Amino acid sequence: MSSSLSRRTLLGAGLLAGVAPGGRSLARPHPVSLRGSAWPDQVPLGPARRFDFERLKRMARDLAARPYAPPPAPDAERTAHFSYDAFGAVSYRPEATLWPSPGLARAVRFYPLGAPAPRPVAMHIVQGDQAREILYTPSLFREPADKPLEALGAHAGFGGFRVLNAKDETDWLSFLGASYFRCADPFNQYGLSARGLAINTARTGHEEFPAFRAFWIEGDPTGPLTVYALLDGPSVVGAYRLAHARGPQGLVQTITVALRFRAAVDQLGLAPLTSMYWYNANDRTPRDDWRPQIHDSDGLSIWTGAGERLWRPLRDPPRDQVQLSLFPDRGPRGFGLMQRERHATAYQDDLDRYELRPSAWVEPIGDWGPGAVSLVELPSDTEAEDNIDVFWTPAAPVRAGQDLAYAYRLHWTDEEPGPVNVARTLATRTGPADTITAIAPPGGRRFVIDFQGAPLDALTSADGVTPQVRTSRGRLLGVTVTRGEGLWRLRFDLEAPLGAPIDLRASLTRDGAPLTETWAARTFS
Numbered sequence: 001m002s003s004s005l006s007r008r009t010l011l012g013a014g015l016l017a018g019v020a021p022g023g024r025s026l027a028r029p030h031p032v033s034l035r036g037s038a039w040p041d042q043v044p045l046g047p048a049r050r051f052d053f054e055r056l057k058r059m060a061r062d063l064a065a066r067p068y069a070p071p072p073a074p075d076a077e078r079t080a081h082f083s084y085d086a087f088g089a090v091s092y093r094p095e096a097t098l099w100p101s102p103g104l105a106r107a108v109r110f111y112p113l114g115a116p117a118p119r120p121v122a123m124h125i126v127q128g129d130q131a132r133e134i135l136y137t138p139s140l141f142r143e144p145a146d147k148p149l150e151a152l153g154a155h156a157g158f159g160g161f162r163v164l165n166a167k168d169e170t171d172w173l174s175f176l177g178a179s180y181f182r183c184a185d186p187f188n189q190y191g192l193s194a195r196g197l198a199i200n201t202a203r204t205g206h207e208e209f210p211a212f213r214a215f216w217i218e219g220d221p222t223g224p225l226t227v228y229a230l231l232d233g234p235s236v237v238g239a240y241r242l243a244h245a246r247g248p249q250g251l252v253q254t255i256t257v258a259l260r261f262r263a264a265v266d267q268l269g270l271a272p273l274t275s276m277y278w279y280n281a282n283d284r285t286p287r288d289d290w291r292p293q294i295h296d297s298d299g300l301s302i303w304t305g306a307g308e309r310l311w312r313p314l315r316d317p318p319r320d321q322v323q324l325s326l327f328p329d330r331g332p333r334g335f336g337l338m339q340r341e342r343h344a345t346a347y348q349d350d351l352d353r354y355e356l357r358p359s360a361w362v363e364p365i366g367d368w369g370p371g372a373v374s375l376v377e378l379p380s381d382t383e384a385e386d387n388i389d390v391f392w393t394p395a396a397p398v399r400a401g402q403d404l405a406y407a408y409r410l411h412w413t414d415e416e417p418g419p420v421n422v423a424r425t426l427a428t429r430t431g432p433a434d435t436i437t438a439i440a441p442p443g444g445r446r447f448v449i450d451f452q453g454a455p456l457d458a459l460t461s462a463d464g465v466t467p468q469v470r471t472s473r474g475r476l477l478g479v480t481v482t483r484g485e486g487l488w489r490l491r492f493d494l495e496a497p498l499g500a501p502i503d504l505r506a507s508l509t510r511d512g513a514p515l516t517e518t519w520a521a522r523t524f525s
Contacts, residue, residue, distance in 0.1 A: 087114030120157020191357030198269025269391030
């Protein structure tokens with residue numbers, strides 16, 4: 001992928017796939033009774049057909065046996081003219097809301113096609129063991145006087161859907177474009193996104209974007225919201241089941257996946273997350289912006305299979321340098337892109353509210369075996385670019401005809417879920433080494449890392465807290481640790497010749513036992 005091409009640009013560039021509803025009659029059928037309940041009559045529906053997850057998996061296997069063919073879509077030139085502004089000017093009619101449910105946060109509204117989603121996706125509703133397709137008609141939408149939807153045709157199709165909060169005003173869940181989806185929990189603020197699958201993300205010019213071709217939305221308002229999806233791309237077809245449970249800590253999606261590969265894949269990314277990092281207070285120079293930091297996520301957190309906690313501060317790499325960092329592991333307990341800076345004064349942005357952006361944490365279900373957490377950092381020139389990707393890459397190669405099944409919980413949350421028995425990285429700061437002191441190397445870099453939390457809180461400087469610092473190349477000087485007001489500060493200088501990126505690791509220990517998570521950073525000499 002070109003380093004100047006953003007995720008949002010990709011979504012607008014037509015690198016998506018969907019299912020066209022086809023040329024069926026749009027006449028509204030009579031409601032059909034099923035197990036004592038009625039199908040909703042706010043939208044036109046197709047005939048009822050048997051449906052469950054096993055049928056969806058068989059559908060995926062049958063589709064994988066055929067060569068990939070991009071599904072039909074409206075004329076690309078017309079869709080390209082349906083800009084982001086035009087897309088935003090079109091709204092779904094409130095009276096056509098599916099399952100309006102004040103107080104239940106279950107109402108569904110649909111997106112039209114447009115720049116964020118130029119290819120249609122088939123939509124279905126599920127009741128019991130039957131499903132019916134929602135038949136597209138432009139009359140479901142309100143549009144401005146120039147009628148951009150009308151230009152796409154009567155059978156253009158839907159671009160995605162969203163689920164509304166309790167008052168049916170704002171939404172908390174959205175599926176729109178390729179295999180992207182995101183949640184606004186726990187702060188009612190969107191930020192980073194998840195994807196169904198990542199393929200060849202760090203392979204320049206060769207990234208593949210498999211897309212959700214169809215959705216099935218469970219219609220039982222008394223049970224958990226469940227969404228089924230069919231993924232399709234040149235190399236893979238997949239069946240997805242996403243069950244949703246909301247709580248005070250945010251949303252937990254339990255995601256079950258069954259994949260069949262049409263072709264071998266060089267780099268497979270499971271449970272991928274996509275975010276934006278431009279700069280923070282540590283590396284803002286030479287950004288010309290009045291805000292001290294701008295990012296949807298500020299670090300990658302990993303809980304390894306061996307129980308080690310890692311923290312990797314994100315970076316916007318130098319121009320034209322796509323950075324791939326691998327964290328080998330076996331049976332990871334979890335990983336995620338986190339937004340740890342929660343103070344509004346750190347951003348000084350009362351409109352975009354970056355302090356409220358959610359974090360996302362992947363909790364594997366079962367043993368995922370050997371592989372690596374992969375972090376891709378793309379150079380960015382603006383906050384509009386999603387330039388960070390994180391996913392799990394299995395160690396075993398992916399072959400044509402192979403099946404792969406796995407499951408995980410995706411937490412949209414404030415902090416990493418589960419027990420954390422070490423202190424966390426509070427802040428990372430770096431700058432030129434202090435050349436006034438004799439120990440500072442000319443041209444060297446100084447690193448200052450603050451740690452905070454149990455089990456550091458009860459310790460003093462006399463309790464044997466020991467710094468551990470390693471570098472992949474260069475020389476470390478002046479490694480010291482001090483206790484401050486409510487935190488512990490690790491400081492060191494790095495002297496290294498110009499060349500490749502440098503990987504650093506640092507932590508605090510006592511009697512050989514870790515007191516903090518491992519700070520694992522990459523810098524450029």
